[in-house]
Amino acid sequence: MRVRALVSRGARAELAEVDLDDPRDDEVVVRIEAVGLCHTDLVTRRGLGQRPAVLGHEGCGVVERAGRSARGVAVGDRVVISFASCGRCRECLGGHPAYCLRSTDLNGRGRRTDGSATLTLGGEPVFGSYFGQSSFATHVLARASACVPVGDLAPHLAAPLACGFLTGAGAVLNVLRPRPGDRLLVAGAGSVGTAAVLTARSEGVEVVVVDPLPQRRALAVECGATALASWDELPEVTHALDTTGRPEVVARALARLRTRGVLALVGLGAAEAVVDIRDLMLRGLQLRGCVEGDAVPGVLVPELVRRHRAGAFPLERLVTTYPLADFDRAVADQAAGRVLKPVLLPPT
Ligand SMILES: [Zn+2]
Numbered sequence: 355m356r357v358r359a360l361v362s363r364g365a366r367a368e369l370a371e372v373d374l375d376d377p378r379d380d381e382v383v384v385r386i387e388a389v390g391l392c393h394t395d396l397v398t399r400r401g402l403g404q405r406p407a408v409l410g411h412e413g414c415g416v417v418e419r420a421g422r423s424a425r426g427v428a429v430g431d432r433v434v435i436s437f438a439s440c441g442r443c444r445e446c447l448g449g450h451p452a453y454c455l456r457s458t459d460l461n462g463r464g465r466r467t468d469g470s471a472t473l474t475l476g477g478e479p480v481f482g483s484y485f486g487q488s489s490f491a492t493h494v495l496a497r498a499s500a501c502v503p504v505g506d507l508a509p510h511l512a513a514p515l516a517c518g519f520l521t522g523a524g525a526v527l528n529v530l531r532p533r534p535g536d537r538l539l540v541a542g543a544g545s546v547g548t549a550a551v552l553t554a555r556s557e558g559v560e561v562v563v564v565d566p567l568p569q570r571r572a573l574a575v576e577c578g579a580t581a582l583a584s585w586d587e588l589p590e591v592t593h594a595l596d597t598t599g600r601p602e603v604v605a606r607a608l609a610r611l612r613t614r615g616v617l618a619l620v621g622l623g624a625a626e627a628v629v630d631i632r633d634l635m636l637r638g639l640q641l642r643g644c645v646e647g648d649a650v651p652g653v654l655v656p657e658l659v660r661r662h663r664a665g666a667f668p669l670e671r672l673v674t675t676y677p678l679a680d681f682d683r684a685v686a687d688q689a690a691g692r693v694l695k696p697v698l699l700p701p702t
Pocket residue numbers: 439440441442443444445446447451453454455456
């Protein structure tokens with residue numbers, strides 16, 4: 355099937371015609387209506403060098419074709435496509451598909467697990483199957499098991515539920531689990547941090563945001579948080595979420611934790627940070643990582659849709675749409691903090 359996709363080569367990206375393979379029995383073809391831009395797309399792009407690639411992992415669209423054994427979705431359903439998981443390993447069976455033991459093979463190798471390419475350009479394989487999708491395109495192949503129906507929710511609002519908003523909300527609900535009366539620090543109020551703010555506020559938890567960008571602080575306040583530009587006035591907190599991946603932020607967040615407090619790391623950034631292990635031990639602190647909010651997408655995505663409909667997760671205030679061809683502008687606007695969550699709309 356001939357489709358159009360945003361093909362990246364290093365820092366350059368342009369729309370091109372590519373060939374999408376036929377669906378396997380457990381796969382569906384989804385016509386993409388909207389796809390979020392997530393920081394991980396840009397990290398992966400840097401890692402791939404000049405290799406041609408189709409990225410994008412927050413796809414939302416309509417199922418157009420379904421393989422014979424595709425379960426849970428039907429042709430005509432609007433779905434978000436979350437990360438792929440095997441459904442059979444110890445972590446999947448234990449309710450932690452974000453830690454699927456086959457996650458790298460399923461989401462990050464650029465092809466199916468059997469080695470076949472889902473995308474070709476002029477007969478040559480292109481890095482595809484990114485997060486089991488590669489959604490910067492008009493159509494994608496995805497495992498039916500990674501697709502979550504979202505009813506009639508507008509696609510540009512639904513798309514970021516696939517990863518970024520799932521990550522922030524899941525970090526609060528599944529990992530940190532603060533209670534009313536607790537105080538949560540959110541370091542970095544980008545899309546992941548803002549999803550965490552909204553989720554924690556819904557749970558009756560006080561939230562303090564630290565972010566240097568005034569636009570982001572203003573949105574955090576709108577979402578019910580206290581927002582600070584610097585760490586000097588930050589009170590003691592029971593829980594903390596680092597979305598920045600910056601070593602100095604990790605150190606500062608740990609220092610502000612109350613005794614027996616917990617810091618969760620979701621930011622992809624520096625490989626190392628200095629941790630005061632005596633402080634960690636003597637005060638009984640916890641430092642833990644977290645991928646995709648440790649969420650089961652089929653559970654958390656519908657819950658976030660429900661919260662949106664109840665007015666507690668105002669997606670329309672968080673997203674800004676761009677034509678897919680304006681990818682570079684979307685990247686620049688997000689980096690400068692002019693927008694929180696760019697959502698790209700493929701050509702029709
Ligand atoms: Zn698995």
